[in-house]
Amino acid sequence: MIPFDYRRAADVEGAVAEAARTGAAFLAGGTNLVDRMKLGVSAPEVLVDINRLPLDGVEELPGGGLRVGATVRNSDLAAHPVVRRDYPLLSRALLSGASGQLRTLATTGGNLLQRTRCLYFQDTSTPCNKREPGSGCSAIDGHNRQHAILGASEHCVAVHPSDMAVAMAALDATVLVHGPGGPRTVPLTDLHRLPGDEPHRDTVLSAADLITAVDLPPLPRGTRSLYRKVRDRASYAFALVSVALVLHVDDDVVRDVRIALGGVAHKPWRARRAEGVLRGRPVSADVFLEAAEAELADARPLSGNAFKVPLARNVIVSALRDLAWEER
Amino acid sequence: MDGEVELRVDGRTRRLRVDNRTTLLDALRDGLGVTSPKKGCDHGQCGACTVLLDGRRAVTCLSFAVVHDGAEVVTAAGLGDGERLHPVQEAFLDRDAFQCGFCTPGQVCSAVGVLDEVAAGHPSAVTADLTGPAELSPEEVRERMSGNLCRCGAYVRIVEAVRDGAR
Amino acid sequence: MTDLLRPRAMGRSPRRVEGPAKVTGTAPYASDQPVHDPVHAWLVQAEVARGVVTSVDTGRALAEEGVLTVLTPDNAPRLASTEDAELAALQSHDVDFRGQVLAVVVARTPETARHAASLVRVVVEQRPHDVRLSGDRADLYAPEQVNGGFETDTAEGDLAAGLAQAAHVVDRTYTxxxxxxNPLEPHATTAVWSDENLLLYDSTQGVHTTREAVAETFGLSPERVHVISPHVGGGFGAKGTAHVHAILAAMAARALPDVPVKLALTRQQMYSLVGYRTPTIQRVRLGGSADGRLTALAVDAIGQTSRFKEFAEQTAVPARTMYAAPHRRTTHRLAALDVPVPAWMRAPGECPGMFGPEVAMDELAIACGLDPVEFRVRNEPEVEPESGKPFSSRNLVACLREGARRFGWSHRDPTPGARQESGWRVGTGVAASTYPVNRSPGSEANIRFTAPGRYRVEIGAADIGTGTWTSLAQIAADALGVDHGDVELRIGDTRLPKASVAGGSSGITSWGSTVVAAARAFREKFGDRPDDGDETCVAMPESSASDDYAMHAFGAQFAEVRVHVDTGEVRVPRLLGVFAVGRVVNPRLARSQLVGGMTMGLSMALHEHSLLDERFGHVVNHDLAEYHIATNSDVPDVEAHWIEEHDPHTNPMGTKGIGEIGIVGTAAAIVNAAHHATGIRVRDLPLTLDHFVR
Incomplete structure (x- = not known):
């Protein structure tokens, strides 16, 4: 790890200005950044500590919904009474990520900005286009069991590791960003990018953009939700496939549905094709299967992850089934 | 490039100069000689370095010490009351909930954190009713303790010990 | 036959003597040992699997403030012995495997050392490497012998004829x-070299083993090397022999006299520098008669070794002991590759070698239409099949019967894929376990009396979590005829009498026999009323029991497996083992050992898999996030039981060793249960969900 300057931010504007001036990285919980710095994957010369900024609140918004500060810890967010009551899928997603003693430290903003767990990205002795643009992708012909089946490119097949972001994608959350040009908002589903030919860019943010909060819109009455994660261990492992589902069924007809998938793409994958198939249709096993298959029609599995296609299909179908026919 | 931090560790206030790069774990172990938290992976993947940081369980290997100026740290060495072990520690002895002992200080700190979380009603990934009270069923303990790896395979006994320690 | 010691302290369950220190974290492991003003070493490793170092530029590293020295193949002192190629640190410019140490940087702080290590520029002229293990390689060879000193190949009868006369044949390859x-404590050594004496705080399964290796490598007389290791954060074989970091720490310490040098491996470095279990390819052929008796049994095992040093896993050896069959053979072949050298890992030989055959037994039982418990019982040998020796005791059948009873096996419907509960397919399976009674030569014990009633028992043994601090003192108490509390045991230091390594489940057999002999000698010499300061030191007595008897522990493991209908997720809600392991010294600690072995077996079955990238030549999932070991949630219910077994032949305590048998057979039981649940037969570990999701 190279030596670095450490500065404690006094306010949001100052933190952003510091980052714009020095190329500093923002340091919050550190659970991903410090990990990468030890590996030599990230080597910032300046760290701006944002832990003491007043971004750690969770407040109910006037028109309904919730504003979650960027430095709210994952543990606190998962345990927040309003989140547990109104956004149970978010609570579940958070609780299925990492471990209790990591969630104490990890923050909302940091969770969104965590980087891929691709074996080769984390190993500086191997080529990786995300880490070192132009060096090549080692995963495409290497160990790629964990990797993407949707939206990947010939340059990168990594997946985004967050659970929380998948739930937020299904919630149509909005990310509040403060950049050198002032504050702005980014829909969460637009925050992360597909790799294309610039896999080193995980998100649409620039280096000096600071996430300050995430807004969660209210869920309409009668909506049900779930988060389901399939992984190689019963706990404490990244998703092979996960699904966040928000479903509103009335009179046995799908009135509203939002599906996001984790573990399958470079970003939380909103399954809009599946949603399109479902919306307005009567609930039935056949419709659920049709929706899942529509979403996965373009899946391009790699040498080691063909199983993710039937897995994702089954997980989508069973999630729909369980929510649609859940006891009222 | 370094800084000075003040930490309250196991009830004692300690000041030390640290390299900015020094993790809280290394500051405790190398800087202060507090070797109760262990370094099993140095990447937040095993839980052996878990302490109670400002009252909550946290790994110490993924945090720079400079960030924690003014923090309160309780390690497994500081959990007891003088010579008396914490009830969770007694339960670990009774149940033989360890073998090599290397993950144990982290397990014990984590367990104490779990008991507090359950008492506060915080749910886990396996809690059926997120808004109901939290329970200390074996399944709940297993899930909540899954961030602490034990290679000797003492898990079954650890679950028993954590539940005993709550009584 | 030995006079079995009368148990008074043995058979009781005192808590771990060192327990309070462990639950508070104050028990000093190697890198916890306080030393004055230490400096820190960091390794630079090869990033190619084969090549020649053409230049090393240490300029930038040395220019960093706080860097004290950088050792490289260009400037490292010559070692006295390079006999053990694994320990020949920095002695050659050849790169034999990816991850080989090419330089070591020593600096005042660990942060500086680590950063400076990244500044060392090593230029390696890369050569083509070959790391691919497969059964169709033309260059597979037969080693002279396999680990444990066993014969490479054995054969009896006419295998082809035995298979030809079988009503049912299983001929399958298992991997x-x-x-x-991955012990939780990474390997660590702190070295201090002063006045031609070397002090090592090391994490080792045998202080004397480490001392001998280090002394020989540096050409020192062993008395000049002092190794201290009172507590070890797990080893599982990886700390059973000295590895290169200990040599590097000592080498760095020699360059900086009187300064303690701390060298702690990272988790990632452990995947290339401290040994591992070779992958195995096992072709198993079993022939069964219509009434379910084996007519033929063959295991042909293939493993890998490194090109620079040989290690030959004895994978086919347990098949020589398990079942009766008139026609049989076992073989071992190796591929020598550009990989790190494999080594011991918990139950080398038995652990992998009871996977293929015990799954094959399940397959053949089904083919014969027999219950797999009954099928095993039917093939119980009267004497050890290949040696012809009688067993000192063999209670596999009792374990199978008792396990079946406790597990509720009798209600089992043998039809595969027939049960489903709330979205999970449910099945049960069984497999047998075995492990030899090993006795390692070379231990000595000293007993000294301190008035009014304390006996100090000294032996350089190790406690790697096995419970030696407690159980060896219990043995000493019974051997001396005193209370457990009157024994003060000292272990883990080369200043104590020599002891063999904690490996091969041989610790209690070897050290216990030695302590018993010392106690008997002490009483003979000083009677029951010794004077203050009376002491005696004796060596482990010879035993000829293994000339006359085959001595093995046995066990039976039963597993319940659930496979999710939609996702293929595999869970093991219940694991139950019954073992015949001779006398159990401390039931509380013994249970932990057996359950721990079974838990590691579960982990092997479901999760563990080091992913070698053949293009680069290294294990790419080299950490605990990606190399999965079981978490607490993966292990809901593991029970270990044992049957009363009186074996007068193994040693004066009547013990057999319990550290390894728990991991033997577990994976087969789980794979067999998964087949019962789903009808899908998995022959390649691990048992991940991709085998089942459809």
Whole structure:
């Protein structure tokens, strides 16, 4: 790890200005950044500590919904009474990520900005286009069991590791960003990018953009939700496939549905094709299967992850089934 | 490039100069000689370095010490009351909930954190009713303790010990 | 036959003597040992699997403030012995495997050392490497012998005829993965060299083993090397022999006299520098008669070794002991590759070698239409099949019967894929376990009396979590005829009498026999009323029991497996083992050992797999996030029981060793249960969900 300057931010504007001036990285919980710095994957010369900024609140918004500060810890967010009551899928997603003693430290903003767990990205002795643009992708012909089946490119097949972001994608959350040009908002589903030919860019943010909060819109009455994660261990492992589902069924007809998938793409994958198939249709096993298959029609599995296609299909179908026919 | 931090560790206030790069774990172990938290992976993947940081369980290997100026740290060495072990520690002895002992200080700190979380009603990934009270069923303990790896395979006994320690 | 010691302290369950220190974290492991003003070493490793170092530029590293020295193949002192190629640190410019140490940087702080290590520029002229293990390689060879000193190949009768006369034949290939031991405590050595004496705080399964290796490598007389290791954060074989970091720490310390040098491996470095279990390919052929008796049994095992040093896993050896069959053979072949050298990992030989055959037994039982418990019982040998020796005791059948009773086996419907509960397919399976009674030569014990009633028992043994601090003192108490509390045991230091390594489940047999002999000698010499300061030191007595008897522990493991209908997720809600392991010294600690072995077996079955990237030549999932070992949630219910077994032949305590048998057979029981649940037969570990999701 190279030596670095450490500065404690006094306010949001100052933190952003510091980052714009020095190329500093923002340091919050550190659970991903410090990990990468030890590996030599990230080597910032300046760290701006944002832990003491007043971004750690969770407040109910006037028109309904919730504003979650960027430095709210994952543990606190998962345990927040309003989140547990109104956004149970978010609570579940958070609780299925990492471990209790990591969630104490990890923050909302940091969770969104965590980087891929691709074996080769984390190993500086191997080529990786995300880490070192132009060096090549080692995963495409290497160990790629964990990797993407949707939206990947010939340059990168990594997946985004967050659970929380998948739930937020299904919630149509909005990310509040403060950049050198002032504050702005980014829909969460637009925050992360597909790799294309610039896999080193995980998100649409620039280096000096600071996430300050995430807004969660209210869920309409009668909506049900779930988060389901399939992984190689019963706990404490990244998703092979996960699904966040928000479903509103009335009179046995799908009135509203939002599906996001984790573990399958470079970003939380909103399954809009599946949603399109479902919306307005009567609930039935056949419709659920049709929706899942529509979403996965373009899946391009790699040498080691063909199983993710039937897995994702089954997980989508069973999630729909369980929510649609859940006891009222 | 370094800084000075003040930490309250196991009830004692300690000041030390640290390299900015020094993790809280290394500051405790190398800087202060507090070797109760262990370094099993140095990447937040095993839980052996878990302490109670400002009252909550946290790994110490993924945090720079400079960030924690003014923090309160309780390690497994500081959990007891003088010579008396914490009830969770007694339960670990009774149940033989360890073998090599290397993950144990982290397990014990984590367990104490779990008991507090359950008492506060915080749910886990396996809690059926997120808004109901939290329970200390074996399944709940297993899930909540899954961030602490034990290679000797003492898990079954650890679950028993954590539940005993709550009584 | 030995006079079995009368148990008074043995058979009781005192808590771990060192327990309070462990639950508070104050028990000093190697890198916890306080030393004055230490400096820190960091390794630079090869990033190619084969080549020649053409230049090393240490300029930038040395220019960093706080860097004290950088050792490289250009400037490292010559070692006295390079006999053990694994320990020949920095002695050659050849690169034999990816991850080989090419330089070591020593600096005042660990942060500086680590950063400076990244500044060392090593230029390696890369050569083509070959790291691919497969059964169709033309260059597979037969080693002279396999680990444990066993014969490479054995044969009896006419295998082809035995298979030809069988009513049912299983001829399948099974594979086990590359496994890394991954004790929770990474290997660490702190070295201080002063006045031609070397002090090492090391994490080792045998202080004397480490001392001998280090002394020989540096050409020192062993008395000049002092190794201290009172507590060891797990080893599982990976700390059973000295590895290169200990040599590097000592080498760095020699360059900086009187300064303690701390060298702690990272988790990632453990995947290339401290040994691992070779992947195995096992062709198993079994022939069964219509009434379910084996007519033929063959295991042909293939493993890998490194090109620079040989290690030959004895994978086919347990098949020589398990079942009766008139026509049989076992073989071992190796591929020598550009990989790190494999080594011991918990139950080398038996652990992988009871996977293929015990799954094959399940397959043949089904083919014969027999219950797999009954099928095993039917093939119970009267004497050890290949040696012809009688067993000192063999209670596999009792374990199978008792396990079946406790597990509720009798209600089992043998039809595969017939049960489903709330979205999970449910099945049960069984497999047998075995492990030899090993006795390692070379231990000595000293007993000294301190008035009014304390006996100090000294032996350089190790406690790697096995419970030696407690159980060896219990043995000493019974051997001396005193209370457990009157024994003060000292272990883990080369200043104590020599002891063999904690490996091969041989610790209690070897050290216990030695302590018993010392106690008997002490009483003979000083009677029951010794004077203050009376002491005696004796060596482990010879035993000829193994000339006359085959001595093995046995066990039976039963597993319940659930496979999710939609996702293929595999869970093991219940694991139950019954073992015949001779006398149990401390039931509380013994249960932990057996359950721990079974838990590691579960982990092997479901999760563990070191992923070698053949293009680069290294294990790419080299950490605990990606190399999965079981978490607490993966292990809901593991029970270990044992049957009363009186074996007068193994040693004066009547013990057999319990550290390894728990991991033997577990994976087969789980794979067999998964087949019962789903009808899908998995022959390649691990048992991940991709085998089942459809």
């Amino acid at each position: 086990t993965a590359w496994y890394n031991n």
